[in-house]
Amino acid sequence: MKRILLPLFLFSLIGISSAADIIVPSAESYHVPYTDEFTFTLVVSSEDYNGRIIVEDRWAEPCGVCAKNPALYNRTASDLGIEISYENEFHISERTAHDLKVAIKVDTADVYCGLIIFTPIDTGGSGILSRGTWITMDMRGISLSPATSPTNKTALNITGLSSEKPLEIYLNQNPAGTVEITRGNNFTAAIMLSEGDNKIIMKAVGSELRSNPIYVTLDTIPPDAPIISPIPPPSVNESTITISGTSEAESIVHIFVNEIEKNNGSASDSGDFTLSNIDLDVGNNTITAIAVDRAGNPNNESAPVYVIYSESKKRIQLSADKTTTILHEGESATCNITALVVDETGTPMENTTVTINFSIVSGNAVLLTRAVEAYRGGAATMIECDDTGDVTIKAETSSPDIGGDSLTISFTSPESALSSGNETNETMPASDSDDRSRSRNIPSLLIYILVAVAIVVAGFLLYTKITKKRKGQAGEMGDGLSWVVSAMEKKGVDYMITIEKDGKKKALKLNEKLYKKLIKKRKMTFGKHTIVFKPKK
Known part of the structure; x- marks a missing residue:
């Protein structure tokens, strides 16, 4: 069957989310030795498309990194020494899926970048907008798996796979041992790191074939202790508190209250940290911080800060x-x-x-x-x-x-x-019987009224007697219970006045309206006391 080749200028359209409502994987990545033949499966599904799909492949020149730029994929598999097989054409129905199996074998260890293209065909035999899956195949002869970095562990186990054996290990370009692969292609090797940056590669003995490099930083030096700043208030009545400060950039800060960890979080790339909802104990609290850097090194405790938590009574x-x-x-x-x-x-x-x-x-x-x-x-x-x-x-x-x-x-x-x-005193009209009942109760009502009047009069006489007694004790001026204004000064739009009584002084701030009222009336009630203004003669 004649294959429909996708024109180069249409490659930029590959990757659009919908083409005749078929769905294909966006990208796939594989890591295998180049000596092995391997098979992978791509699942193609349909929403409402019912018809033929043509499949083809394109490849980019090996360069170690696969860029998702369709214009670079202008080579055939045979150009690069790749043996590939798959169904060139298949039929798919609405709301179904089809498994496309792809078998590949290469002759040379390298990183291969491919593009599998799916083109729906309409009833007239023309291609509709295509979809593509990016393929990355790391098929180098020796491949090392990434390692955790930074680390504070001197001994490191590196893992990987190789089609070659035996292997030599190089640490910072210096020989650091050999590896014998006894079964399969996978291996694990131990290596001792040096403080600071380490570059690790592996080479096949008697060959120029080498692995990809991996980089690991060994850091065994603890960071400086965190600094808690600003210092929290010495006494609070809330059960939680927020602690801020500085530490080593991107370290994990742990907050302790009375030697018990209460919270932890990451410092920013500038070293700042803020941790909230730190639970306090009732009474005395000693708060400290410890930071653990990215390599896992803990530091000494920070200088402690002290907070007293009192439940408000x-x-x-x-x-x-x-x-x-x-x-x-x-x-x-x-x-x-x-x-x-x-x-x-x-x-x-x-x-x-x-x-x-x-x-x-x-x-x-x-x-x-x-x-x-x-x-x-x-x-x-x-x-x-x-x-x-x-x-x-x-x-x-x-x-x-x-x-x-x-x-x-x-x-x-x-x-x-x-x-x-x-509204409170509103009553409903009364009936005749109610009127007669009220007339019978008039004498009793008068008695109650007279008793109430007598109580009020007695209370008034007692109040007058007490008032006269207090005035007598206060002196002729009657100011013994009053605060007397001794000084005034205008502060912006307000007035500061000083008041005195029995040798004691207080300062008050009045707005202009209250100040004028005091000047005009000469006396002002203030709580249980009275302020008296006496103009100077």
Whole structure:
């Protein structure tokens, strides 16, 4: 049968994913001695093609490396001394597969690069777009298998196959022993490496035939110890931590906590590493790092870093003098916020000295001050708002042992408050019998009202008595319980004021709106205390 030869200019089309919906292997590679005849199978499958397929082969000049460039495959098998046989033509049906067996034998040890071409034929006898399989056949007389590199093992077993025997081993161009092959073509040989780079080849005794070279680096020198940087904080209240630092490039870094490995990972090609989710023990933690280089050499431990992990038992408890505030049109409203440091039972810890940081998480409001030093375990601030809506305040400290807290205050209009009240007090119409029942209960209701009024009056009288007593103790000015402004200074858009009481001083930062309010009214409530501004005469 006349063979259909693929024109050279169409070779560039080989490898397209679909040709008349047949599928062939993209590439195959084989490694056998040149003295052996061997057979391999290529599986061709069809999606919806039903018809003839013509098979042919093309070869490139032997050069040791097979390039996938169709233009280079312009030789026949006989040109290169290759004996090849296969079916030149076969039929395939839709959704079926066909096994093409290819038998090859060569006369010379070399690396052979071939292209098996499959061309579907249409009903008119013309070829359709072809598909091809790249073939690489390493049929050198002596072939060495790749070895792991780098390595820290001085003794190395090299393996390979050869059609020649016996063989000589050369290490860095120096004779390093011989190999006798007693059975088959496969062999294993032991060789002692030198520190640094090693080039290994094998030659056939009494012949110029030689193997491919393999390169192995022997590295028995441990790398420098890793450096943990930056140093983590000395105290945390989270159960995991992230450790970063530098080590030998591409080494494997192992992190130990109290001598137990917790995590490991690779350093970058520049030596940087970052390992997260390092589990800590409650209490003291000694953290070290060890690196293992690519050759398998471990180094000494890094300098230790120390971290104390404390489960947070202290926390901040936020409260406000009112959680719902009515906001009248054209005016602003204020709300006093108190933060207490409490233990797990909610008991205030009055001996705690810490700075409490207040912040607005959401809502349109301003803070009197953001950072307040706790006094007897507590601190206070004030928010001012001139828009209706919810305002969420957060309080936290820089101490990892104290948990934070948040609180939401609602600023509402009088109409909304009235509407809410009407909805709450809304009742259904009463029947006549209910009216008669209410008339009988009027005397009892009056008694309850009178008792309530008496309780309110007694409470008011007691409050007045206590207030007068405190004012008497405070002195004529009534400022004994007040913090007096002793100094003011503008810092950017804010104002820093210094307040004093009983010889103690505190610094507060006010925004311009609160500052003007203090200057105008001369007095401002701040938590449980009062700030008094006395203009100099």
